[in-house]
Amino acid sequence: MRRRTSVSTAVHETRPTTLRDGAFGNARALSCRECGHEVALGPHYACPECFGPLEVAYDFPGVTREQIAAGPRNIWRYQPLLPVPTDITESPNTEPGFTRLLRADNLARELGLDKLWVKDDSTNPTNSFKDRVVACALSAARELGAKVFACPSTGNLANAVAAAGARAGIKTVVFIPANLERPKQVNSAVYTENLVAVNGTYDDVNRLASEIAGEEEGWAFVNVNVRPFYAEGSKTLGFEIAEQLGWRLPDQVVIPVASGSQLTKVDKAFRELVELGLVEDKPYRIFGAQATGCSPVAAAYKAGVDAIRPVKPDTIAKSLAIGNPADGIYVLDICRRTGGAVEDVSDDEVREGILLLARNEGIFTETAGGTTVACLKKLVETGRLDPALETVVINTGMGLKTLDAIGDSVGPAATIDPSYAAFTAIGIA
Numbered sequence: 433m434r435r436r437t438s439v440s441t442a443v444h445e446t447r448p449t450t451l452r453d454g455a456f457g458n459a460r461a462l463s464c465r466e467c468g469h470e471v472a473l474g475p476h477y478a479c480p481e482c483f484g485p486l487e488v489a490y491d492f493p494g495v496t497r498e499q500i501a502a503g504p505r506n507i508w509r510y511q512p513l514l515p516v517p518t519d520i521t522e523s524p525n526t527e528p529g530f531t532r533l534l535r536a537d538n539l540a541r542e543l544g545l546d547k548l549w550v551k552d553d554s555t556n557p558t559n560s561f562k563d564r565v566v567a568c569a570l571s572a573a574r575e576l577g578a579k580v581f582a583c584p585s586t587g588n589l590a591n592a593v594a595a596a597g598a599r600a601g602i603k604t605v606v607f608i609p610a611n612l613e614r615p616k617q618v619n620s621a622v623y624t625e626n627l628v629a630v631n632g633t634y635d636d637v638n639r640l641a642s643e644i645a646g647e648e649e650g651w652a653f654v655n656v657n658v659r660p661f662y663a664e665g666s667k668t669l670g671f672e673i674a675e676q677l678g679w680r681l682p683d684q685v686v687i688p689v690a691s692g693s694q695l696t697k698v699d700k701a702f703r704e705l706v707e708l709g710l711v712e713d714k715p716y717r718i719f720g721a722q723a724t725g726c727s728p729v730a731a732a733y734k735a736g737v738d739a740i741r742p743v744k745p746d747t748i749a750k751s752l753a754i755g756n757p758a759d760g761i762y763v764l765d766i767c768r769r770t771g772g773a774v775e776d777v778s779d780d781e782v783r784e785g786i787l788l789l790a791r792n793e794g795i796f797t798e799t800a801g802g803t804t805v806a807c808l809k810k811l812v813e814t815g816r817l818d819p820a821l822e823t824v825v826i827n828t829g830m831g832l833k834t835l836d837a838i839g840d841s842v843g844p845a846a847t848i849d850p851s852y853a854a855f856t857a858i859g860i861a
């Protein structure tokens with residue numbers, strides 16, 4: 433029996449709305465990650481008992497590999513494991529997911545690893561993994577009767593919200609730090625008239641968004657007041673990795689960390705697959721990757737402490753520039769519990785990481801991916817990642833969005849006159 437639940441405070445409604453049956457699929461409630469207290473499904477994100485963050489809890493039905501394999505080639509193949517209704521495919525959205533999992537033998541050889549895969553999420557509709565989380569947030573916004581679809585963003589999220597909102601025909605408003613890379617601004621502004629650049633860091637933008645969410649009626653801020661639903665979308669990365677490996681878990685995964693949400697949900701996905709009997713239980717290690725110029729989680733990991741001290745970001749990895757990461761403490765827990773680590777690399781290493789992936793595997797990643805590949809390299813060199821174990825590195829974004837970061841280090845080998853003699857003179861033949 434499913435309850436009918438009244439929508440209340442956080443996404444303010446001009447009129448009280450009643451949720452339809454099955455609005456959130458097999459989700460049962462929102463559960464506090466700190467104290468376990470449960471609240472009814474709705475636009476809530478903080479525990480009324482202890483202010484801890486809420487996450488979606490489920491009553492899963494039996495789900496088989498065959499059922500999943502028969503679904504669409506996008507994230508909705510995992511509908512029973514997400515907080516979305518069974519008719520989700522009938523609502524317009526960007527249909528992200530089921531991106532390539534590529535064997536990366538050249539990069540493996542270069543870094544001294546036995547077996548490496550790249551999960552390439554740069555091929556999503558707006559070229560980052562954010563399309564996954566936004567598709568789930570859009571479903572929640574729709575079910576909650578929101579009239580505005582919004583976000584504070586380090587860039588990619590704004591692109592994904594603006595595009596998904598355009599397809600869904602809902603008003604979008606996206607907020608970014610004013611110093612963001614121009615391609616990321618354009619990639620939002622083509623989809624929405626309401627791109628708002630804020631003079632400040634991402635953390636300033638995030639605070640402003642929380643204030644607006646508290647004041648305005650009917651606004652669904654994907655990563656603020658519908659965050660529990662949004663975050664579940666990242667589980668699909670974990671589901672896909674396992675399914676594409678032939679329904680088994682990898683030994684090691686390296687994941688970039690900004691707020692830390694994605695990393696925690698890949699872990700949640702692996703645990704759910706085990707719980708549902710879809711994969712065999714086995715140990716796996718999760719590693720987090722940050723740029724040194726914004727590495728509050730890596731710093732806490734290395735200091736052996738639990739508290740994360742917020743920082744003011746200064747790095748070319750702008751998509752990862754969250755100085756006060758909401759899920760940082762959970763990232764620490766997971767990386768420690770699984771025997772992984774959180775590493776950080778300099779901006780020069782980020783650039784090197786971008787080139788390592790491009791020249792070895794033909795994949796052009798943005799600075800977040802450069803950070804992840806560079807951390808993978810460092811983790812192998814320092815012996816914390818076992819080169820004999822099967823490893824997956826997640827490429828979460830697309831290099832064309834951060835051309836400035838790499839533009840000065842690559843270009844024509846030579847500029848020549850159109851003659852064979854001029855060509856032979858440059859020594860490439």
Ligand SMILES: Cc1ncc(COP(=O)(O)O)c(C=O)c1O
Binds near residue numbers: 688689751752
């Ligand atoms: C390309 C890219 N990778 C990774 C991340 C990190 O995601 P999370 O905030 O879930 O840690 C972001 C966040 O904006 C991103 O844009």
Ligand SMILES: [Zn+2]
Binds near residue numbers: 464
């Ligand atoms: Zn609580």
